[in-house]
Amino acid sequence: MTIALPSARHKAGFTLTELLVALGLTGLIMGAVLTLNLRTNDAATTLQTRTDLTGEVQVAQNYIASKLRNAVYVFPYYSAASGLSSTFTLATSGYSTFNPAARAGRSGTGNYTWRYAFGTVAADPFLAFVLPPEGGNAAGPGSCAASSAAMRKTNCYAFYAYYAVPRSLLVAGNGSSVPTNVNKLQSDGVNDTSTWALMEYRAYYTSAGYGGGSPGSIPTGGTGLLVLDYVRPTTETTVGSTVDKLFVASTTPVTAVTLNLAATRQIGDETVNVPGTDRYSLRVYPRNLSNATPNN
Template sequence: MNEPMNTLACRHNRHLQGVTLIELLVGMTLAVLVLATAFNLFTSSTKTASDLQNRNELQAELQIAQNYLAAQVREAVYVFPNNTTLNLGTGYTTKRPVTGSWRIGSAAAPVLAFIKPPEDVTVNCPANENGCYKFYAYYPVLRSYWVGNATSYNNPGQDPQNDNRWVLAEYRANYSTPPLLSTLSSAYTPPAGGQGRLLLDYVQPTALALAGTPTLFVQQDAPAPANVQASGSVSVTLNFALSRQLRGSVMNLPGRGASTPAADTVRAVTVFPRNLGSLAP
């Protein structure tokens, strides 16, 4: 029996009309899901690549700064012993993270100070600074304070998420005449004209460290009297760790987890100054 003409006409009209509204909505929904999945994969891979790049940059900066400081300490002719109080003057480059004075051995505001010999003994000081003994000090400053006051060449840039991190500063001053051992008192003011500069950014402050984490500088003094130093009698351990908050997540170097021992949350290098004992009494 032949199919009625009106039924054939309906089928022909439906074919000419294309997809129905429901079919169109289903197709659009599937397309949106596919695009959303692709977008999430793209943004996730982009974030992963960006985080990896930032971690590598922090890793390189930490390594360079620690190697540099270790080389500086290795050349020291004198390392200021624990409990020495330092008067580094005022200004943003010497602003202590907590109240009080800079004191060697402090955990809340660690500081390391030493004297290096002339780089070139054939030139005269102070006409040529390469012929001068130099005072060096290294210490942390609150990042928000440093950024809020630093000049352009010394300013790492605004980063409000990390205002509570530290920057590591280097302070240096030249001696116009060779320092005498007898003048290096337990309350010491370095030569005038010293300047501070940025050495390392995003240093992990004590407040963010795990309980038991070694402080930034750990110093083993010479036997008493501590100011009479000989080669091998003093050691300085540099315990570096960086911490940066980025896009809602915290990046720690070295990395750490819930079960990481506190001692493993820093990169430690121990240095023995090799020129100790060469200062005149």
């Protein structure tokens, strides 16, 4: 009896069609996994950015509020009724106090003068006030001028200003001066031109003093320091009941100031806004108004 042996060509295996189908299904599964992983990473990055911005805005707002609560004088907006100057010149050179011309309602080249206006007039995002000596000792102008930098904090009145500049200024400077050290920011694409950086300027009254009323000359010689990055820009105008300003002071004399801070950052195709389309608003009432002791 003859037994037929199976031919080699009839051994079990995958056909070319089956292999192609298997490869296609594997590709689809891997693509779905990769897409899900990327979306998860993007969502995590967005959430982390939102969390970081929320914390930074709240810290900056509380920091400014803590200074403002101790103010002995808050500079009012310019108005025909007050007759007070609406401009502040913080310096004559450098980048940290430079006011670019690219601002709503401004024209010409940038300069070091900041406009602080009332009502519907387009102004700069600017707030200025005076703090008392930290040691409670209002020294005379001569004593302040002769004091060391550390002693001026104890003996002399301090001028504080908060203002916003385009983020690009802290990345590349203003052409004649470039940022260094603590203010230097890394370039972040479209965010450099679409967001602001909030700065703090401080200087001490060492010669003119502070007389308990509206200060005369603004002390110079200070530099701007970064307080908050990725600030969402404002129009700095008031139209009807709509106010879009970083700082809103009450009428003259100033007894309260509202801080309106928000942040925004572009991450890939996602724009992260904190808090949403609104702003964190905090109304601050300075506690030491009219408690200044003349030192001039």
